[in-house]
Amino acid sequence: xxxxxxxxxxxxxxxxxxxxxxxxxxxxxxxxxxxxxxxxxxxxxxxxxxxxxxxxxxxxxxxxxxxxxxxxxxxxxxxxxxxxxxxxxxxxxxxxxxxxxxxxxxxxxxxxxxxxxxxxxxxxxxxxxxxxxxxxxxxxxxxxxxxxxxxxxxxxxxxxxxxxxxxxxxxxxxxxxxxxxxxxxxxxxxxxxxxxxxxxxxxxxxxxxxxxxxxxxxxxxxxxxxxxxxxxxxxxxxxxxxxxxxxxxxxxxxxxxxxxxxxxxxxxxxxxxxxxxxxxxxxxxxxxxxxxxxxxxxxxxxxxxxxxxxxxxxxxxxxxxxxxxxxxxxxxxxxxxxxxxxxxxxxxxxxxxxxxxxxxxxxxxxxxxxxxxxxxxxxxxxxxxxxxxxxxxxxxxxxxxxxxxxxxxxxxxxxxxxxxxxxxxxxxxxxxxxxxxxxxxxxxxxxxxxxxxxxxxxxxxxxxxxxxxxxxxxxxxxxxxxxxxxxxxxxxxxxxxxxxxxxxxxxxxxxxxxxxxxxxxxxxxxxxxxxxxxxxxxxxxxxxxxxxxxxxxxxxxxxxxxxxxxxxxxxxxxxxxxxxxxxxxxxxxxxxxxxxxxxxxxxxxxxxxxxxxxxxx
Numbered sequence: 307x308x309x310x311x312x313x314x315x316x317x318x319x320x321x322x323x324x325x326x327x328x329x330x331x332x333x334x335x336x337x338x339x340x341x342x343x344x345x346x347x348x349x350x351x352x353x354x355x356x357x358x359x360x361x362x363x364x365x366x367x368x369x370x371x372x373x374x375x376x377x378x379x380x381x382x383x384x385x386x387x388x389x390x391x392x393x394x395x396x397x398x399x400x401x402x403x404x405x406x407x408x409x410x411x412x413x414x415x416x417x418x419x420x421x422x423x424x425x426x427x428x429x430x431x432x433x434x435x436x437x438x439x440x441x442x443x444x445x446x447x448x449x450x451x452x453x454x455x456x457x458x459x460x461x462x463x464x465x466x467x468x469x470x471x472x473x474x475x476x477x478x479x480x481x482x483x484x485x486x487x488x489x490x491x492x493x494x495x496x497x498x499x500x501x502x503x504x505x506x507x508x509x510x511x512x513x514x515x516x517x518x519x520x521x522x523x524x525x526x527x528x529x530x531x532x533x534x535x536x537x538x539x540x541x542x543x544x545x546x547x548x549x550x551x552x553x554x555x556x557x558x559x560x561x562x563x564x565x566x567x568x569x570x571x572x573x574x575x576x577x578x579x580x581x582x583x584x585x586x587x588x589x590x591x592x593x594x595x596x597x598x599x600x601x602x603x604x605x606x607x608x609x610x611x612x613x614x615x616x617x618x619x620x621x622x623x624x625x626x627x628x629x630x631x632x633x634x635x636x637x638x639x640x641x642x643x644x645x646x647x648x649x650x651x652x653x654x655x656x657x658x659x660x661x662x663x664x665x666x667x668x669x670x671x672x673x674x675x676x677x678x679x680x681x682x683x684x685x686x687x688x689x690x691x692x693x694x695x696x697x698x699x700x701x702x703x704x705x706x707x708x709x710x711x712x713x714x715x716x717x718x719x720x721x722x723x724x725x726x727x728x729x730x731x732x733x734x735x736x737x738x739x740x741x742x743x744x745x746x747x748x749x750x751x752x753x754x755x756x757x758x759x760x761x762x763x764x765x766x767x768x769x770x771x772x773x774x775x776x777x778x779x780x781x782x783x784x785x786x787x788x789x790x791x792x793x794x795x796x797x798x799x800x801x802x803x804x805x806x807x808x809x810x811x812x813x814x815x816x817x818x819x820x821x822x823x824x825x826x827x828x829x830x831x832x833x834x835x836x837x838x839x840x841x842x843x844x845x846x847x848x849x850x851x852x853x854x855x856x857x858x859x860x861x862x863x864x865x866x867x868x869x870x871x872x873x874x875x876x877x878x879x880x881x882x883x884x885x886x887x888x889x890x891x892x893x894x895x896x897x898x899x900x901x902x903x904x905x906x907x908x909x910x911x912x913x914x915x916x917x918x919x920x921x922x923x
Contacts, residue, residue: 349923351401364393403464406915412463419455420612435613451581471911475903482895483884490882495849496817498828502869505799511791519787520780527778530725533742536707537767551681559677564668574662576619579611581654601659701766704753804863804871811861817875854879
């Protein structure tokens with residue numbers, strides 16, 4: 307409860323944020339573009355099956371969320387088997403809510419769903435809805451326009467359901483007063499500090515201590531097996547020659563392009579799109595066009611291209627290769643303001659209107675840099691492909707990569723020694739490390755296959771030298787052992803002294819008296835709250851974790867982050883007084899309680915909904 311309170315002290319806004327997060331977790335937003343392509347149900351909710359593919363997809367989403375929130379985590383530690391139970395439970399919970407929402411008659415209007423589609427980043431180009439990207443995404447994932455809208459409707463009604471349930475939650479003043487008694491309580495305590503630096507400076511580690519520890523722990527002082535590899539890199543950047551493309555070549559390419567576009571035209575078109583086969587609707591639109599009803603009005607009324615419908619159906623300019631072939635053929639024969647007959651493409655049926663014609667032209671200075679880049683890329687591409695094939699051929703069973711590098715006029719490089727944990731430069735690449743320690747390279751001495759590290763970047767490697775695990779000499783680890791022994795001895799001494807002082811205080815001595823006897827710093831803190839600014843926050847936080855004292859003070863000690871030991875005597879705990887706290891604090895308490903109650907309402911509703919559905923897994 308206290309954690310919830312602290313998380314909600316910023317007010318209602320944070321509670322709303324938490325609610326939205328719950329909505330997205332339960333509704334599965336972010337997985338809407340994947341479809342079920344693997345047979346076999348692993349669970350059933352009512353008559354709806356949850357497939358193995360659904361579970362794998364949910365596991366993948368969980369991994370992505372964990373890595374986004376904790377980028378320092380090694381992804382290999384996220385085991386599928388560990389994530390599987392929670393992934394399956396998440397799918398079941400969502401399906402329960404989908405079916406419950408449907409049974410209660412919840413649905414979204416077409417305009418609301420269309421608005422959501424228009425706002426999805428994955429369907430946008432330069433901040434605007436892109437019909438082509440929308441169609442590609444749906445086709446790539448096996449959706450039709452209708453099935454995608456139904457799936458999106460399910461996501462939205464779940465959010466609507468959760469929002470409606472959460473809105474029923476309320477908070478009473480009794481609950482706020484109860485929480486304030488804990489969150490706003492005040493504590494009196496005394497503490498003394500046993501500094502670790504003073505004790506550390508008194509510790510002496512002898513040569514005999516180091517030798518004894520070394521002899522008893524030889525297995526802890528062994529080097530990792532290490533390799534040094536020779537390698538050849540191949541990438542377009544290594545082959546680039548800035549002088550290979552001349553001004554004459556650029557001018558010649560420009561002239562060719564200008565000649566090919568000399569009579570080319572760009573045509574601006576608008577359209578009405580009907581995605582599903584509907585002869586009656588097509589005929590209705592044709593009849594209205596024959597009655598000279600404005601094209602823009604018909605776009606607004608009928609077109610299912612959400613991106614262009616709001617701007618009169620405008621699709622911009624095409625030079626003849628922007629749209630499907632039969633669409634472009636229809637555009638070519640239109641006069642300005644003329645409207646085509648119905649044209650059928652994979653997207654649906656179109657009525658096309660030509661609105662403008664422009665002639666294209668090229669200016670050399672505007673195109674020079676682009677042409678230079680294209681020509682350079684073409685030259686490099688041809689050489690690169692040839693070099694890559696030669697590298698694969700020459701490195702196969704090569705006795706030495708140095709000879710391969712000389713034949714190809716490339717540079718062979720050699721890494722420093724590195725272990726399986728990796729090294730610097732290319733030795734930090736996971737693929738390189740795995741292959742360097744593979745049987746073929748490490749044990750058989752073969753050159754590796756040519757490895758693609760990233761797009762258009764390749765490397766081949768061969769073992770240069772292997773260094774097996776070796777016993778480290780004592781001189782190399784002497785300092786490390788001294789630190790280990792010092793830390794261990796320090797901990798023993800600090801615990802021993804802390805326990806001695808603890809017994810004195812428990813026997814009736816005060817913190818003040820013990821501190822003065824031992825020449826230690828001490829402090830008394832009166833009426834401290836949880837959010838102190840004038841006291842040590844680390845010590846204060848530990849004090850608020852201690853149990854309330856009975857008739858005698860509560861005594862304990864703990865270690866600070868700096869390594870000092872702190873002995874505390876908690877003498878008094880006074881409950882918070884709701885009448886005395888500021889309105890801003892009261893608002894935070896109310897928000898925290900509301901968030902708690904909303905979550906309880908959701909859990910209770912979900913449990914009741916589950917009991918009404920047959921769930922098998």
